[in-house]
Amino acid sequence: MKRVMVLVASAFLLPAPLPASEPVVPAEEPLVTADVPRPVISEIVSEDQNTERGFAGVVQGENVVTLAFQTSGRLSTLNVDVGDVVARGDVLATLDGITLEEDLAASRAALSAAAAEARLGRQQFDRTTRLVELGVATTAALEQARAYRDATAASLRSAEAQLSQAEDAAAYGTLLAPRDGIILSTQAEPGTLVSPGTAILELVDVLGREAVIDVPTEYVTLLPRRAIFDVRHHSASVTPVKAVLRLVEPVADANLDTRRLRLTLQDPPDDFRIGSLVTATYATETAPVISLPAGAIGGTEDAPGVWRVGPGRAVEFVPVELGPEVGRRVVITSGVGDGDEIVVRGASSLEEGQIVGEHRE
Template sequence: MIKPMRLLAVMLVFSGLGQMGLAQSDMGETPALRPVISEFVSTDPVVKRQYSGVIRGQDVTALAFQTSGRLATLNVAAGDRVTKGQVLATLDQITLAQDVAVAEAAVSGVQAQAEFAQTQYERVSALVARNVATTAQLEAARANRDATAAKLESVRADLAQTTEAARYGSLVAPRDGIVLSTSVDPGTLVSPGVSVMEIADPLGREAIIDVPASVAAIMPEGAGFVVRHRSGGVAPVMARLSVIEPVADTSLETRRLRLMLIAPPEDYRIGTLITAAYNRGAAPAMTLPISAIAGTQDSPGVWRVTPDRMVTFVPVTLGAIVGDRVVISAGLSENDEIVVRGVHALEDGQKVGERLE
């Protein structure tokens, strides 16, 4: 027979065990919050920098002589404005005249030889008809006549070429413009087609800047820029990306960008030093780690964290890959919180823990 005190102790033990089992059951029903590592979306910080550059002519023309000769005069320098038809440089006219004289003398000499060869041929032909000369002599006379006639045609062509060259002894401006640079000095022997100077349309201007290759890779087509004059008091102008040069500078790991200026004032002259900054309002460039991308190759997406710490799958459009990051072209907004680690173990609507830095 169990005594009353011992019975009370046994009841208390079973009661305590029951409460412990109930507490453990309740704890088992509470799901654990998954810790996540996330990142807030923002425009890529590297595109917020300012890049130094220069204003250059958009329509640049290289000018060259059409004949060879020694440069006698150079009438312009870099920065000069020129008008259509203006004489920019001349070749040594004395040398050109001497070339014509030499060519004319060559024509006279060969013409005399050709006339003599023709006379010889006619004389040998008459002798052959009277059986005084042989057929071999006649063939030699004919060959000499034909050779001198061909040589006469050649020297006449040389004379025509030198005469034409003498007319191209002056280099004239094909249109109004501004001289960007000159590449020769008076006294230099120039060849046909070799650039002597470059001129540009003073109205067609563009900004040239060099940016890191990683920035060029995420730059959207037609990206907007704000271009500022180095001198104070000059209003900035808007510009739009027109060309990314296909060849990179491997030593500096940069790419050259050409920006089309939108209605630039006269202050932005060719050769002016400027700074250009990416216009975030035009088309923000957002990037995320590649590890944040979930879904399939055809339907990529990311896990966005809501304010109540739940994740939802958001389809995105991917752009260029830059290192270990990828450009997000569409689907997200700035300041969205995106899970960047463990994305393949999440489910839509799942509760996550606080963000771990």
């Protein structure tokens, strides 16, 4: 009886048979066909805006000279101030004349004493020579007299040289303007004790003026040797002038990654004074400077090229000539023109005539 009940319970626990169903077929992946445009990122070629940037700068003197005394002394007077216009021969500064005169008097007195000693030395030598000839003095005494004569003669020559230096110092106690110019800066105050060569002031030529600007380091590679710039005064009423690139300073500013350019102003009006604020813009007369990201360049090193989007969004491989690298971009000297659409990302797997998607930057 127990065995029958277990069999009946087991029958109730059996799972029900599954209903018949259709075989499961995996979903088909969409096929990529030639009719589906390939997504890429492209760029419309235009003139590089870097060449149109304006760089702030300041007008400085082209020929700056540092003036100093040729002798030491205490600065007595400084007759000019920053910005003063001076003419050739004007007295700019003087040293303490009393001190110079005292040095000159002391040198003259030392010369007189040395001359007296030299005369005495010659007289003693002559007298000792005669005594030796008479057999009264010894040879040792003659040698001693000769040494004394030579020593006093050397002292005389030293005193003469010191007097000459004192006379030059007295003459150099006045600092004169070597040419017409403008006082750019003063670097000493009256009462300062100065040495020969100590900078007293800076004088700048009134005619030679230049604009000094700082530009990004990569920007320099776009400029020819004597690039022309348009320089505008900070006052809108002043007529702009042309300037020629004179010098690219060899030392770069590592913190700002810039280079300093010096531009010679051509016939600037009087409004372009030393210290005036200006803005300089590269005034290129050549073809527009075109650059593309380095990733857009394909082909080989000997035959580089880019993918240009043509009619119907079909791409074609166009050979190009490369110029210098400007940061992460490369200058294109020929092969593409203003308004061309160039693939800049996704170009590595394109084929001639392939259809690409709409322009995306």
